[in-house]
Amino acid sequence: xxxxxxxxxxxxxxxxDYIADxxxxxEIVKMIGLNIDAGGDxxxxxxxxxxxxxxxxxxxxxxxxxxxxxxxxxxxESGTMAAAFGGTTTVVDYAQQPHGDSVIAGMDDWLGRAANxxxxxxxxxxxxxxxxxxxxxxxxxxxRDGVTSFKMFMAMPGVMMIDDAELYxxxxxxxxxxxxxxxxxxxxxxxDTLIKEAVAQGRNEILNHPRVHPSITEGEAAHRAIxxxxxxxxxxxxxxxxxxxxxxHIAEARYDGTPVFAETCPHYLFLTEAEYDKPNDEAAKYTMxxxxxxxxxxxxxxxxxxxxxxxxxxxxxxxxxxTEDSWGLKHSKALGKESFAxxxxxxxxxxxxxxxxxxxxxxxxxxxxxxxxxxxxxxPAKLFGLFPRKGTIAVGxxxxxxxxxxxxxxxxxxxxxxxxxxxxxxEDRQVTGRVxxxxxRGEMIxxxxxxxxxxxxGHYIPRGQSGQM
Ligand SMILES: [Zn+2]
Numbered sequence: 361x362x363x364x365x366x367x368x369x370x371x372x373x374x375x376x377d378y379i380a381d382x383x384x385x386x387e388i389v390k391m392i393g394l395n396i397d398a399g400g401d402x403x404x405x406x407x408x409x410x411x412x413x414x415x416x417x418x419x420x421x422x423x424x425x426x427x428x429x430x431x432x433x434x435x436x437e438s439g440t441m442a443a444a445f446g447g448t449t450t451v452v453d454y455a456q457q458p459h460g461d462s463v464i465a466g467m468d469d470w471l472g473r474a475a476n477x478x479x480x481x482x483x484x485x486x487x488x489x490x491x492x493x494x495x496x497x498x499x500x501x502x503x504r505d506g507v508t509s510f511k512m513f514m515a516m517p518g519v520m521m522i523d524d525a526e527l528y529x530x531x532x533x534x535x536x537x538x539x540x541x542x543x544x545x546x547x548x549x550x551x552d553t554l555i556k557e558a559v560a561q562g563r564n565e566i567l568n569h570p571r572v573h574p575s576i577t578e579g580e581a582a583h584r585a586i587x588x589x590x591x592x593x594x595x596x597x598x599x600x601x602x603x604x605x606x607x608x609h610i611a612e613a614r615y616d617g618t619p620v621f622a623e624t625c626p627h628y629l630f631l632t633e634a635e636y637d638k639p640n641d642e643a644a645k646y647t648m649x650x651x652x653x654x655x656x657x658x659x660x661x662x663x664x665x666x667x668x669x670x671x672x673x674x675x676x677x678x679x680x681x682x683t684e685d686s687w688g689l690k691h692s693k694a695l696g697k698e699s700f701a702x703x704x705x706x707x708x709x710x711x712x713x714x715x716x717x718x719x720x721x722x723x724x725x726x727x728x729x730x731x732x733x734x735x736x737x738x739x740p741a742k743l744f745g746l747f748p749r750k751g752t753i754a755v756g757x758x759x760x761x762x763x764x765x766x767x768x769x770x771x772x773x774x775x776x777x778x779x780x781x782x783x784x785x786x787e788d789r790q791v792t793g794r795v796x797x798x799x800x801r802g803e804m805i806x807x808x809x810x811x812x813x814x815x816x817x818g819h820y821i822p823r824g825q826s827g828q829m
Contacts (some may be wrong), residue, residue, distance in 0.1 A: 361386040364802065365398045369407030369763065372729050373752050374738035382412065384759040387801035392755060395827040400669035405804075409765050410730070412795065413647065414737040414752050415449025415760030416714050419484075419744055420599060420623065420674035422706065423453050424473055428519065430691035430704035433679050433780045437815040439710055444806050444813055446711035447795040448479065449748045450741070450821065451759035454511060455483040459519065463487065463497035467505060477818030479800055480760070482746065483544055484509040487517070490526040495533050506822025508745050509538040511599065514581045515548035515649065528588050535594025538825030540621070540743065542597045545581035545606060546573065546650060555701050564699035566643035567636045569649040578650050579605020586613045586620055595619035595826065597743065600676050602628045602650040604660035611669040621743055623672035624661045626709055626716045627785050632658060644682060644693040645783050649705045653768040662726060671739045677714050678706025679781035686781050708781040712772060714762070716786065723766075745823035763797040770794055778811075 362515075364384040371380055371392070381396040381747035382389055398404050423439040425432045434442065436453075443451050459464045472608060474481050485507050487494060501507045512527055513520035522530065531541045554572040558564075582598055586609055590598040601607060601622045613620040633653055635646040646652055664670035681687070684694040696703025714736055721727040727735075741751025749758050769792045775786040798806035806814030 363402045364405060365396055365402055366405045366407050366412060367572060369410050369412030371412045371753055372733055374730055374734040384802045386756060389753060389755055389757050389759050405450060412765050413733055413762050413764055415762055416447045416652060417450045417740040417751050418443060418448045418675050418710060418713060418735045419672060419732055419740040420676045421451050421710060422553060422678040425456065427704060430680055431689050433681050433687050433689055436474050436476040437478060438780045440818055442777060444479050445778050445799050446593050447714040447762040447798055449800050450480045450613045450746060452482045452484060452744055454486050456486040457488045459488045463494060464500060467501045478813045478815055479818045480821050481818050482821045482823050483507050484494050484511050486511045487522060487530060490522055493548040502537055502539060508823045509542050511542035513544040515544055515546040515551060517548045517552055521548045523640040524588055531589055531592035531594040531656060532534040535592060540595055540597050540826040542599050543585045545578055545585050545598050547577040547581045557676045559699060559701050566647060566700045567812045568638050569647050569700045570633045573649060573651045575603035575605050575657060579609060582606035583609040590618055598622040600625050600650060600672060602653055602657060604657050607660045607664040607669055615668060622670050623674045624670050625674060625676045626713055627652065627707060628661055630716060644696055644703060645785060646741060647703045647705050648707045673717055673735045675709035677708055677710035679708035679779060680704045680706055681782045683782055686782060696728055699782060704770055707785055708779055711777050711779060712786055714795060715791050715793050719791035723792045742827045745825050745827060746821065759799055759802040761799040762795055765794050767795050768794040
């Protein structure tokens with residue numbers, strides 16, 4: 361078995377912070393100690409002055425996903441290669457039940473495509489149609505494939521929306537089986553009405569996008585989801601929280617001891633709705649749901665992270681190109697040229713999560729290094745049944761390791777990204793902290809700008825029960 365030693369790095373986990381050597385044997389961390397004697401046949405990697413952290417765990421991506429008439433532009437290969445360059449070694453992607461079809465068919469299709477991944481992958485399943493068979497099939501993939509979380513949309517009636525009674529039944533079954541129900545919390549019926557009103561009045565510019573997704577529709581849905589979860593006696597996880605109303609409801613429920621967990625995304629933490637006032641071509645980059653909101657909401661999200669009312673930062677990487685016909689995909693952000701209502705909603709971010717959060721979180725003094733690792737890797741790995749194999753650096757854990765330079769300052773450029781998408785939400789932003797080397801189960805897959813990984817190098821990881829924190 362191949363052996364490597366990462367020497368003299370500052371090892372940071374969610375709980376520890378010390379300088380030591382890490383011996384990797386095969387795919388796992390074999391030993392951690394001081395001055396480990398490497399011996400002759402052992403590859404030595406010097407990590408002096410570097411942070412050595414667990415590989416990132418991004419639990420919200422949409423790779424090769426069909427969303428309405430559009431399809432996201434990153435394949436499992438391109439998306440996970442981009443993830444790797446951003447220091448993420450495990451991606452939990454959203455598989456989807458084709459509308460009106462079976463959950464199992466959706467899972468089998470996803471497993472086939474995910475075989476091309478370059479980092480380790482796991483799946484949540486999006487439930488789009490509900491009947492008695494749906495519950496049976498959900499249980500099947502839960503046991504067969506280790507898919508222990510399901511996502512339901514309270515938005516997009518007729519396409520994705522699951523009603524309150526269905527939510528209750530799904531939450532109950534999922535909770536009884538040790539799983540987690542992921543909720544897209546927006547009031548779909550109200551939002552659809554607001555969209556129709558805007559279009560009828562000829563308000564088609566993108567600046568209307570946040571107006572038809574007001575924060576009250578997110579807060580209402582988050583509150584309702586929490587009440588349904590209480591009734592079902594099941595834990596829930598609210599995805600991509602963007603509003604102070606939602607944070608408040610989550611905080612209140614947690615104060616009462618209700619098992620509610622939640623995530624936010626870098627774009628909500630660093631950008632505001634001012635982006636929508638830009639010319640349409642530029643504003644198109646930022647259409648996602650929920651939308652970017654005001655500074656007040658952004659501040660509430662940072663407070664939520666600080667107080668542990670939000671436990672995860674994930675990307676919701678859902679990339680659509682700006683230009684038409686990119687990569688053989690007809691539908692892009694150009695669909696929304698005539699009206700925001702036709703715009704595919706989603707934005708990229710899989711490659712910039714770790715550096716952005718290091719810069720905005722740690723370097724600016726908003727959070728400790730331990731809290732940073734907790735949000736980037738340990739927390740999501742625990743919540744979604746991947747810990748301790750993933751999400752930490754410990755003897756026996758997978759050797760998924762990032763060597764990170766905390767002092768390098770650099771500028772984000774979409775042209776230097778590895779995703780297929782043709783823009784970044786953070787173009788020209790200067791950040792401090794950069795991923796230098798990445799190991800996936802002991803194999804170095806990123807070395808500076810050099811790519812050493814390969815399609816199919818990632819494994820499918822069946823997940824265990826949700827380990828609630
Ligand atoms: Zn999403």
